[in-house]
Amino acid sequence: MNNNNKIFQFKLVLLGEAAVGKSSLVLRFVRGHFLDYQESTIGAAFLAQTVCLNDTTVKFEIWDTAGQERYHTLAPMYYRGAQAAIVVYDIRSEDSFERAIKWVKELQRQGSPNIVIALAGNKLDLAAKRKVETAEAQQYAEENGLLFMETSAKTAQNVNELFVEIAKKLPKTPTTRPGSGRLPITPIDNNAAKKKTCCNGN
Amino acid sequence: MMMNEEVDDESSRPWSYYLDEYPFPQKRMTRIMSIKNKVEYHIKNKIKIPDEYRSKIWYLMEKLDTFTDCEKNKNVFTDCFNTKNEDIENDVQTDAVRTCPSAQYKIKLKNKQSNSKDSLFKVLKAYAIYNEEVQYTQGMNYLCLILLCYFLEEESFWMMDILIKKHGMRHFFRKTKTFLPSYLTIFERELEYQLPELSNQFKKEGIQVYMFIQGWWSTIFVYILPVESVPVIWDYFFWGANGTGVEVLFRLSIALLKMLESTLLTANLTEFFERVKTASAELDTVELIYQAHNVELTATTDSLLREILTKEHQLLGDSTTNGGEPIDDNPFNAFDSQKLTSLILKVNQQILLDNSGDPEYERHYSSGSVGYTKTPHNSGRYATSSKTTNIAPPPKEKVIDYDILYYQQLVGVDHDDEDDKSHQSSSSSYLSSCVIS
Numbered sequence: 001m002n003n004n005n006k007i008f009q010f011k012l013v014l015l016g017e018a019a020v021g022k023s024s025l026v027l028r029f030v031r032g033h034f035l036d037y038q039e040s041t042i043g044a045a046f047l048a049q050t051v052c053l054n055d056t057t058v059k060f061e062i063w064d065t066a067g068q069e070r071y072h073t074l075a076p077m078y079y080r081g082a083q084a085a086i087v088v089y090d091i092r093s094e095d096s097f098e099r100a101i102k103w104v105k106e107l108q109r110q111g112s113p114n115i116v117i118a119l120a121g122n123k124l125d126l127a128a129k130r131k132v133e134t135a136e137a138q139q140y141a142e143e144n145g146l147l148f149m150e151t152s153a154k155t156a157q158n159v160n161e162l163f164v165e166i167a168k169k170l171p172k173t174p175t176t177r178p179g180s181g182r183l184p185i186t187p188i189d190n191n192a193a194k195k196k197t198c199c200n201g202n
Numbered sequence: 203m204m205m206n207e208e209v210d211d212e213s214s215r216p217w218s219y220y221l222d223e224y225p226f227p228q229k230r231m232t233r234i235m236s237i238k239n240k241v242e243y244h245i246k247n248k249i250k251i252p253d254e255y256r257s258k259i260w261y262l263m264e265k266l267d268t269f270t271d272c273e274k275n276k277n278v279f280t281d282c283f284n285t286k287n288e289d290i291e292n293d294v295q296t297d298a299v300r301t302c303p304s305a306q307y308k309i310k311l312k313n314k315q316s317n318s319k320d321s322l323f324k325v326l327k328a329y330a331i332y333n334e335e336v337q338y339t340q341g342m343n344y345l346c347l348i349l350l351c352y353f354l355e356e357e358s359f360w361m362m363d364i365l366i367k368k369h370g371m372r373h374f375f376r377k378t379k380t381f382l383p384s385y386l387t388i389f390e391r392e393l394e395y396q397l398p399e400l401s402n403q404f405k406k407e408g409i410q411v412y413m414f415i416q417g418w419w420s421t422i423f424v425y426i427l428p429v430e431s432v433p434v435i436w437d438y439f440f441w442g443a444n445g446t447g448v449e450v451l452f453r454l455s456i457a458l459l460k461m462l463e464s465t466l467l468t469a470n471l472t473e474f475f476e477r478v479k480t481a482s483a484e485l486d487t488v489e490l491i492y493q494a495h496n497v498e499l500t501a502t503t504d505s506l507l508r509e510i511l512t513k514e515h516q517l518l519g520d521s522t523t524n525g526g527e528p529i530d531d532n533p534f535n536a537f538d539s540q541k542l543t544s545l546i547l548k549v550n551q552q553i554l555l556d557n558s559g560d561p562e563y564e565r566h567y568s569s570g571s572v573g574y575t576k577t578p579h580n581s582g583r584y585a586t587s588s589k590t591t592n593i594a595p596p597p598k599e600k601v602i603d604y605d606i607l608y609y610q611q612l613v614g615v616d617h618d619d620e621d622d623k624s625h626q627s628s629s630s631s632y633l634s635s636c637v638i639s
Contacts, residue, residue: 018293018296018297018340019297019300035302037299037300037302038300039300039301039302040296040297040300040301040343041340042340042341042344042416042417042420042421042425043412043413043414043415043416043420044413044416045475046413046471046474046475047475048472061471061472066340068293068339068340070339070375070377073380074382074412074416077412
């Protein structure tokens with residue numbers, strides 16, 4: 001890795017209805033694997049992963065939250081201070097798309113200003129059972145200034161691409177630092193960085 | 203080994219004496235007390251209870267037969283299961299199919315259930331219909347998984363009810379308002395006192411209790427500990443909870459963090475989660491519950507936990523508040539969901555009334571007090587006080603809204619954040635909406 005690389009660290013949160021594939025997306029991105037039956041997340045899970053762009057390295061600190069509506073009251077703890085969010089829905093479920101829209105609105109209202117929001121229509125491998133049309137979601141995303149991709153955690157389609165797009169869109173200003181402001185920006189451990197996602201970024 | 207050097211007569215008899223061959227059918231309470239004493243002996247002497255006895259030990263300690271044999275409860279499980287509710291069914295089904303027991307769980311489950319996913323669905327669905335207050339909340343699936351390792355479906359259903367109502371797991375699961383934020387605040391303070399060095403490390407690295415502990419508590423550690431450890435933890439939980447399950451969870455959490463302290467003292471946020479996972483996989487669980495048993499919670503925490511319980515009981519019109527016994531006498535009406543809803547409203551109103559302009563409240567718990575250990579006055583108070591005498595309990599007859607405090611700590615005090623102002627304004631509107639909802 002180029003030692004002259006600038007390293008930026010961002011807090012990213014995943015939101016969306018239960019069982020749309022939030023944890024699966026993260027695990028595909030971070031660990032490169034997929035489980036047919038991913039256990040439900042209680043509270044939230046934390047994982048970190050890096051993305052290399054041309055001359056910069058972006059380290060994501062990822063908060064993968066519980067999706068059940070019941071846990072909604074705890075969500076602000078996780079999206080607070082996040083510079084990026086992925087709002088996930090299941091392309092087979094209109095309800096989950098409506099829920100995603102609610103999350104987007106909440107983030108726009110209460111999230112960090114300038115938060116980069118990506119809308120992800122997951123389970124693209126099951127497109128035969130699609131209920132949410134690509135065009136509709138695309139249009140919604142454009143109207144609201146969101147990144148948009150349809151993804152499949154199972155086949156890995158568009159998963160790394162989604163994180164790379166977010167990394168590109170995040171402002172790389174000298175003041176960029178993690179949400180808590182507490183973590184020093186440190187060199188990334190090369191062993192921890194996965195080949196697939198690293199330096200794949202343009 | 204168990205037979206030899208034990209002083210206590212009760213502990214010296216084999217499990218089978220109490221579980222299978224107990225000669226005094228009339229002496230029901232004596233039998234249960236003897237079993238509890240024996241469990242206590244095992245905890246104190248770091249002896250593992252053999253797994254084959256667990257079903258019966260838990261069954262008897264919880265007096266499960268009073269639920270399953272009660273005429274009133276006869277068809278409850280089946281009726282609830284047969285009640286149609288598509289939303290609940292979808293929710294439960296989603297999780298039932300993905301609560302994937304590891305291979306070891308599968309071995310355990312096989313003894314009792316032919317198809318664990320079906321059983322999970324049945325019990326959770328029936329329970330969601332039965333208990334309108336909590337319905338189905340994620341976390342219950344993990345509890346149910348353990349129960350199904352030791353009980354039949356209908357028994358698991360009633361054990362679920364015992365965990366949720368009698369032992370207070372409802373505080374994490376209920377629909378309208380969980381006590382989770384309150385407990386988080388109280389626990390953070392307890393952690394500062396019990397493990398100050400680790401607590402400081404957490405602050406330095408931006409690790410906050412809410413980030414990891416919900417999974418520990420709402421699943422009674424199923425979420426974090428390996429298969430073989432969980433039943434040992436549950437031995438201690440059933441033995442110690444008696445209406446105050448949250449206190450047991452506090453003890454276990456403190457003990458766990460204490461045992462992991464050396465590895466966590468050098469961990470940053472990213473390393474923290476990995477290390478907790480790795481280290482707790484190799485943990486000596488018998489040691490853990492021994493440590494938990496020996497944790498002395500501060501008087502403040504103790505009284506706050508009791509305050510929450512007392513308030514609930516009082517407002518439910520239940521004058522007796524000592525542990526689980528009154529609930530045992532009347533297990534079926536004690537936590538009527540309508541009463542509970544009105545209770546929650548009352549508690550919240552009381553909080554607002556109690557705390558408006560209360561100087562005591564302001565002094566101890568104003569929003570700035572998140573860093574209370576930094577002020578010489580407070581740090582002295584906490585550092586030198588003995589565990590039972592010197593810590594001033596909160597004013598009597600008052601309920602402090604730790605939910606508010608918690609959100610203040612989390613949302614309002616991060617001064618080095620550039621976006622502070624906008625956060626605070628959004629957080630205050632959020633606060634008002636979460637107090638009474």
